[in-house]
Amino acid sequence: MALFALVEVDVYRFLRYVPKNHLSRLAGGLMHVRFPRPIARRLVRWFADAYKIDVSAASRELEEYGSIGEFFTRDLREGLRPIESDFVSPVDGFLRNFGLVTDGKLEQIKGKTYTLDRFLGDETSARRYLGGAFFNLYLSPTDYHHIHSPVGGTIPASLHIPGKLWPVNDWSLANIDELFSINERVITYVDSHLGRVAVVMIGATNVGKISVTYDTFISNASGSPRKASRTYDPPVPIATGDRLGTFHMGSSVVVLVEPGKIDLEKVKLKAGTSVRYGQAVVKQGLGARG
Numbered sequence: 291m292a293l294f295a296l297v298e299v300d301v302y303r304f305l306r307y308v309p310k311n312h313l314s315r316l317a318g319g320l321m322h323v324r325f326p327r328p329i330a331r332r333l334v335r336w337f338a339d340a341y342k343i344d345v346s347a348a349s350r351e352l353e354e355y356g357s358i359g360e361f362f363t364r365d366l367r368e369g370l371r372p373i374e375s376d377f378v379s380p381v382d383g384f385l386r387n388f389g390l391v392t393d394g395k396l397e398q399i400k401g402k403t404y405t406l407d408r409f410l411g412d413e414t415s416a417r418r419y420l421g422g423a424f425f426n427l428y429l430s431p432t433d434y435h436h437i438h439s440p441v442g443g444t445i446p447a448s449l450h451i452p453g454k455l456w457p458v459n460d461w462s463l464a465n466i467d468e469l470f471s472i473n474e475r476v477i478t479y480v481d482s483h484l485g486r487v488a489v490v491m492i493g494a495t496n497v498g499k500i501s502v503t504y505d506t507f508i509s510n511a512s513g514s515p516r517k518a519s520r521t522y523d524p525p526v527p528i529a530t531g532d533r534l535g536t537f538h539m540g541s542s543v544v545v546l547v548e549p550g551k552i553d554l555e556k557v558k559l560k561a562g563t564s565v566r567y568g569q570a571v572v573k574q575g576l577g578a579r580g
Contacts, residue, residue, distance in 0.1 A: 324356045334361045341432045363536055366434055373531035375570035377441055377552070379559065380489060380534065381427050381543055382434040387561045388425040390554065391546070396424050398470060399463040408471040409544075410488065411451045411517060415479075418486060421549035427565065428458065428542050435537045437491060438567050440545055442532075443482030444525035445504055450518045451475045458494040458542045470544065476500050478534060481525065485548035489534060494541040502535040504528070531568055 325333065337358045338345050345352050348364045355361040371382075379385075387397055394416070395403040407416035429435060453474040456462050462469055474493035479486050491500050499508045504526045507518065528534070558573045559565050 324360075327356075330356050333358055337361065341430075343432055347434070359538065362431075363435055363538060365436070371531075371566060371568035373568045375572065376483060376530055377571045378438075378530060379427070379565045379567055379569045379571060380438045380440045380545060381429055381436075381565075382567050383427045383429040383543070383565060385559050385561050385563060385565050386426045386428050386542075388423065388554070388557065388559075391419055391422050391424055394420060396470075396544070397426075398468075399460065402464060402467075404468045404471050408468060409475075409490070410477060410546075411449060411475075412519075415449075415488075418548055419488065419546045423547045423549075423552055423554060425545040425559075425571070426542065427544070429537060434567070436533050436567075437489070437535045437537065437543055439480055439528045439530060439532050439534045440489065440571070441480055441482035441484055441487050442528065442530040443480050443487075444527050445478060445522055446481055446486075446525040447479045447519065447521045448502070448505060449475075449477040449520070450507055451477070452517065453493070455493050455495050458492065470542070474500075476502060476535065478502065478504075480528060484551040487548075488544075488546040490544040490546070491535055491537065492542045492544065499538045500535060500541075501538070503533050 324330065331353050334352055334355045334357070337343075338352060338361070347366050347370055348361075349367050350364070352361070355364070386399070389397055391406055394406050396406060396409065398404050406419060407413045410416045410419075451474065454472050456466055456469055456473055458469065458473070466472070470490075470492055476491045476493075478489045478491075480489065493500055501508050504522070505520060507520075552572055556573045558570055
């Protein structure tokens with residue numbers, strides 16, 4: 291046990307001094323290098339095979355992608371992900387956990403929490419979700435990497451919080467305090483039938499950038515970016531299941547819902563299992579999308 295603990299400390303020290311943001315921008319750039327078609331086909335095929343990706347779900351044939359990055363941000367075939375209700379999973383991924391925001395804290399991993407106000411970067415916004423529900427979803431390199439709106443409504447505001455790019459694997463969640471509040475984040479607020487829902491896209495190592503559909507800013511940019519709050523007048527309309535943004539490598543999404551809006555006992559999705567974008571979150575739905 292002592293040896294294992296020593297190894298963990300060494301891993302932390304190593305990762306602490308690795309220039310993760312710079313390396314992630316480099317990795318993102320390399321992912322999108324367009325090689326001659328025969329080389330690109332082999333690289334994309336290698337990537338798909340290495341991560342056991344279901345290529346039949348992609349909207350294009352594998353040979354049509356000019357780089358690994360282009361394939362990584364692939365679209366899905368039309369109609370493959372029906373929108374099942376008015377509150378749905380925003381991603382293809384793994385539902386790590388869900389629960390209530392208790393004493394201003396969310397569960398990072400069993401036995402470890404992080405604070406809501408630091409996570410959202412604003413105490414006023416954080417108060418809105420005290421006692422509310424959270425859903426923590428992880429995207430692996432295998433997954434489809436566009437993020438969709440879990441609810442329909444309008445986008446009144448967003449917040450980009452620059453930060454670190456620690457890995458978001460289980461080791462990091464268990465060993466790095468406030469991991470989700472340290473890493474770079476893009477927060478999108480959606481005013482909906484469930485009140486104001488927050489969709490938080492969290493950067494991680496090798497996430498070259500996070501982009502959104504409703505604005506032009508990009509995360510993990512070079513230079514020294516500062517926290518930037520944006521409001522939209524008029525608010526941007528968005529339907530349940532519409533594309534919200536894109537991870538240009540794998541990471542995590544946390545969805546926050548105001549207190550009293552949903553009954554967690556009626557949640558249809560199961561923690562510790564894979565989910566698909568468009569799946570209904572609550573049993574019996576909240577009204578199908580028309």
